[in-house]
Amino acid sequence: MVFLRNSEKKTIQSYIKKLPSLLEKDYGKAKYYTPMEIRSTIVSNNLCVEDLRFAIAIFSNQKNFESYHQEIGENCDYESMRKEIGDTFFNGNSQFSVLDFSYVSFDFGGDFDGGAGFSGGDFDGGAGFSGGGDGGY
Template sequence: MAFFTGFILRIKKNRAIKLYLRKLPRLLQKDYGRSKRYRPRQVRATIERSGLPVEFSCYAILIFCSKKAFDRYHTEMGETCDYEAMRSYVGNLFFNGNTNFSAHEVLPSSTDFDGGFHGIDTGGSD
């Protein structure tokens, strides 16, 4: 039973991350303008406003915020999240193993955005 529960949780997490990669760049840009990085509370507010899954918002904060902001946010929230393990997870699943990805890689430019993200393995299920 634990395997099944873990499997379902992993599917939900992968779907949420994929939604963050696809939808958040445009939504964050609309809400706060184009930026290399956003603040964790901005990312969280955009997730909540847009109806995206809140349960895995740590991953969105990991993608769109600096490590320092990620760590500070989670300390303030009393949460413990392993930044390096999470980056590895996202990098392996969506960036062909590259853990040095940046939000800039998923942010659309004004001329090439087609509603998706470019150069990224879209692994995981829809």
């Protein structure tokens, strides 16, 4: 198992906080988005592009994730990334989808304060969130 670095955790927090509403605004509500939709939304909203693989692991399905990474020649393991993200943010649930964000956990000490399953920090809620929390490949 590869552990997420703090910088990756903060980027993933940002993706979880911002991308659901941005993707829905750009493409409508969906369980999954294509890697190019995710990339386009990240770029157009000036979010961190360096950890795009995590956003794609979160918001896309396995088939699209693997096709995208094969096309760009990057070796990423969808299942291990989802497991690590699930363990860190979704109470161990690696089968999460954008529709499951009420189960997000930022207990590793992030800067969030809002959303069901959260416990402390500066998170302000965001689309699909209600409540309070903390917020290598």
